Amino acid sequence: MDKHEFERADLMVDVIPLTIMEDRLCVVLADRVSEPYAGRRALIGGYVHIPDDRSCGDTARRVLEQKAGMRDVYVEQLSTFSGPDRDPRGWTASVAYYCLIPLTSIEDVLIRPGLHVVPVGEATGLPFDHDTMVAAAVSRVRGKGAYSDLPARLLPQEFSLGELHRTYEIVLGERIDESSFRRKIVERDFLEQIDGLMKTVEGAKRPSQAYRLRPGFSIFDRRF
Amino acid sequence: MDKHEFERADLMVDVIPLTIMEDRLCVVLADRVSEPYAGRRALIGGYVHIPDDRSCGDTARRVLEQKAGMRDVYVEQLSTFSGPDRDPRGWTASVAYYCLIPLTSIEDVLIRPGLHVVPVGEATGLPFDHDTMVAAAVSRVRGKGAYSDLPARLLPQEFSLGELHRTYEIVLGERIDESSFRRKIVERDFLEQIDGLMKTVEGAKRPSQAYRLRPGFSIFDRRF
């Protein structure tokens, strides 16, 4: 059977960049510059570049850098959304990736015009099936967050257990007991202490021990 | 930007049909009829049919029926595998789905020539990146199996707790305490008793209570 016997489906990639801002889980949206839906806020995405990209994961990382200036972020494949109606241009399949933007990178990102950081609950009414994608990304991160090091990737490289604790609470959307959190997190053994202390940014009192993710550690396979 | 400015990637779908045979987790492979790799055993797959398929999940269900005669099976998207080297025909993306074939359907399936049921551990050396796909499917089912109703879909509609227990052990590849299994499984509340008893097929003694999955129940979202 000839592979071009039928009309072909178009392949694209969309990225759901998640971050925390003002103690809320947020998604980064971009003003669309071209049709369809020019001018509307939507997820960052693009077509695969055959000569350059070695995988759809490469495409995701490339559009993140080119369209939002985000580099070296944690990127993971979410799911592929497909069908004749999700894009007015015709039958498409979009491989969706979510990524976690550390707090420190967010200020640099916001310098770019046309980018917006929106709480995930308020990112509705988006074009294409981007509402579904955002919801799926949040659901995935919540599901994995309960037993993974994933929320730590929303923090700068060095952080305190208090900050990490608050991050887990924001991501999971529920209160977490502090003492059991400390126990669990040190048992999981994906953190390492940094010799030297740290102060909280606000008018804090006692400084806390700084930690970082153990280099190269991840519970998850990074296959795209 | 014109959407056909670049050479386009080809979109296809592959399916990993899992089942249990002789107390082992197995995958169904098919002899390839066309190039590349004609005559080799590989996963079932095909191109999206633009006019017919309403999603890649539809493509998965269609090729399952057309190429292996499997209908009404549990199908779930696994991951999308992409790149310039995975298929000798060029840059492709394959959306992989796994499905769970109940024991009762397997005999019908095997009537078809060119189909083979192979223990997952022995399904190696496959063409394309099908080794990776099989491994990813097994890993996903094992991961989800620990807290889901998913292994029950490898059994006929009616089954005993003993059979279900053995199925979980086979899927997870480890011994599971029987009394805690019974406790957990009834608490999870996705089974319902069937009034009337059941005998084990072998030279069994006491018959056991028959159960079925509560209609419509699934812990998981079935988004494609």
Added chain:
DNA sequence: GAAATAGTGTCTATGAGACAGTATATA
């Protein structure tokens, strides 16, 4: 009644949440 599988009851170890208490910095 013997055998074999089905199903139940109970003890114990582990782990998480609740919460009180201690420690160490700033102002």
Added chain:
DNA sequence: TATATACTGTCTCATAGACACTATTTC
């Protein structure tokens, strides 16, 4: 010294595994 956050210790309750026990059928 007052205070706010960092961190620790202990109690209790829930849950899972171990395992012994009972139940019901076939042969």
